[in-house]
Amino acid sequence: MTLPDQYKWLLNESGPKMLIESLKLYGIQEVQGSGNNATIMEWATELGISWYTADSVPWCGLDMGIVAKRAGHPFDKNLLLSALEWLHWGVEIPINQAMLGDVLVIKRSGGGHITLYVGEDPEAFHGLGGNQSDTHDIARIAKNRVVGVRRPLYTVQPANVRKVILSSSGALSQNEA
Numbered sequence: 650m651t652l653p654d655q656y657k658w659l660l661n662e663s664g665p666k667m668l669i670e671s672l673k674l675y676g677i678q679e680v681q682g683s684g685n686n687a688t689i690m691e692w693a694t695e696l697g698i699s700w701y702t703a704d705s706v707p708w709c710g711l712d713m714g715i716v717a718k719r720a721g722h723p724f725d726k727n728l729l730l731s732a733l734e735w736l737h738w739g740v741e742i743p744i745n746q747a748m749l750g751d752v753l754v755i756k757r758s759g760g761g762h763i764t765l766y767v768g769e770d771p772e773a774f775h776g777l778g779g780n781q782s783d784t785h786d787i788a789r790i791a792k793n794r795v796v797g798v799r800r801p802l803y804t805v806q807p808a809n810v811r812k813v814i815l816s817s818s819g820a821l822s823q824n825e826a
Contacts, residue, residue, distance in 0.1 A: 650675060650676025650784075650786070651675075651676075652672075652675060652787075653787070655815065655816065655818060656767065656775075656787055659672060659767060659777075660672070662749070662809055663807070663809060664750070664807035664808075664809055664810075665720070665749065665750035665801065665803075665807045665809075665810060666719075666720035666721060666722075666807075667716050667717060667720040667722060667750050667752075667765060667801060668749065668750045668765060668767070668777070669720070670715075670716045670719045670720045671716045671765050671777050671778065671785075672777070674712065674715075674716070674779065674785045675777070675785055675786065676784065676785060676786065677689065677779070677784065677785040678783055678784045678785075679704035679705065679708065679780070679783045679784075680704060681783070685703055685704045685705075686704050689704040689708055689711070689712075689779075690704065692711050692712070692714070692715040693711060695715060695718070696711070696714050696715060696718060696726050696729070697726050698711070698726055698729075698730075701730065706730075707730070707732075707760070707780055707826050708730075708779055708780045709732055709762050709763050709764070709778055709779050709780040709781075709825065710729045710730040710731060710732050710734075710735070710763060711729065711730060711779070712778060712779025712780060712785060713729065713735065713752065713763050713764075713765075713778060713779070714726070714729035714730075716765075717738075717801070720801070722739070722801040722802065724738050731760075731761070732754065732755070732760060732761030732762050732763045733754060733756075733760065733761035733796075735752055735754050735761075735763050735797075735799060736754050736796070736797045736799065738752065738799050739752065739799040739800050739801050739802055740799065740800045740801075740802060741797065741798070741799060742798040742799065742800050743798070744792070744795055744797070744798050746798070746812075747766045747769070747774065747795075747798045747812075748766060748800075748810050748811055748812050748813075749766060749767065749768075749809060749810050749811055749812075749813055750765060750766065750800075750801070750807070750810055751765070751766040751798050751799065751800050751810075752764075752765060752766075752798070752799040752800075752801075753765070753766050753774055753776050753790070753795050753797075753798055754795065754796055754797040754798070754799065755776075755790055755794050755795055755796065755825065756794055756796045757794065757825055757826065759826060760826075761796075762778075762780070762781075762790075762825035762826070763778060764776025764777060764778030764781065764788065764790065764825075765777045765778055766798070766813075767787060767813065767815075768813035768814065768815035769792070769812070769813065769814065769815065770789070770814070770815050770816060770817040771817060772791060772792060772817060772821075773789040773790055773791055773792060773817070773821055774789070774790050774792055774795060775787055775788070775789055775790075775815055776788055776790055780825060780826065781822060781824070781825055782822070782824045782825075783824075788822035788825070789817075789819050789820070789821050789822055790821065790822050790825075791821050
């Protein structure tokens, strides 16, 4: 699966590292029905999580955990599957100051969701992450659903960390589990 045209500019971004790592996962899908996506299950092994047994279990935290680890920003493996626990990771940023590569923590029915900020339009954030309609992709998520923004602890913040204004195209996400 390739990035939609409106997001191809992301391929020219030099950072942040979490964005670069997340783009490498674009298009990965969980298996519908019986079986699991071996790649998703390998993330659990790489992170040392033996109790994650099926990709039917919400995996946005697992996805963000592998992205953070590979980018050099690990998260406590015992907490990363709980999306709302990401409210305690990194540095807190006011929601209206979210920028490229920040982790958006979202409240949803039944729990939470996390995704990486790649931009925004007047009504929604555009987030790159896993378990968005059972895929690692970009979704538009209503701004009023975001309960927190977290920025990695940078030694030196990448120069391209910035607010990104995008067009309001596409439906708002209703399926992050």
